[in-house]
Amino acid sequence: MTERQILLVKNSWSYVIVKSEEAGQLFYHRLFEIAPELKSLFKSEPKGQSRKLINMVTLMVSKLQKLDEIQGEIKSLATRHHKYGVDPAYYRIVGAAFLWTLQQGLKDKWNEELEEAWVDMYAVISNAMIKNQQAVAA
Template sequence: MTERQILLVKNSWSYVVINSQEAGELFYNRLFEVAPAVRSMFKHDQKEQARKLMNMVTLIVTKLQKLDDIMNEIKQLAQRHGKYGAQPQHYKVVGECLLWTLEQGLGDKWNDELQEAWTTVYITLSAAMIKGQLAAA
């Protein structure tokens, strides 16, 4: 991740946070639409799940310049996901749904450079989560 990509992600996330509950629900609606088989992994209320997602993404975005500070939390999150039944191949569809949600929420602020920045962040984090999940298996 470049400093510019980090800045782009942080700046764009500030717009998403304004409607974070709506963004979280939009994400899960999209996820369950494109990957209905994963719905059974989510036992909690969707609004609560959306809140947890937005809180975690907010934490990650605020720590992008110091990801090492939260890598233990990322590994623990990955291990919990593994217990719920998440598989490494699920991360791809989750990333696609996250990018779709951001594009919907940011509207005309969304562009190729922003998409590349978010993609880079997601690939970095999902790789760490997959590694953490596989190490715990």
């Protein structure tokens, strides 16, 4: 990711975090709308799950310039995802729901440049997750 993309992601996330509970609920509603088969993977109550999502994204956004500092968290999260039965193909579906959520929440702030920055950010994180998840499975 470029420095500009990192700045765009961080600035836009500051708007989303203000309405984090709403964003989390919107994300899961959209995810289960486009992939109802994934609902069985989530055992905790929706509010708690939303908080976990927002907290993890906040951590990752805050460390975009120093991703090496959160490799342990990424590996731990990937290990948990493996235990839950998450298929690497699900990351594409989750990414689509997440980008849709950002677009809904950011409204007129959302544009092509911002979308590209978030797509790149999600690719960096999800690729690291998939790589770690595959290592756990091996």
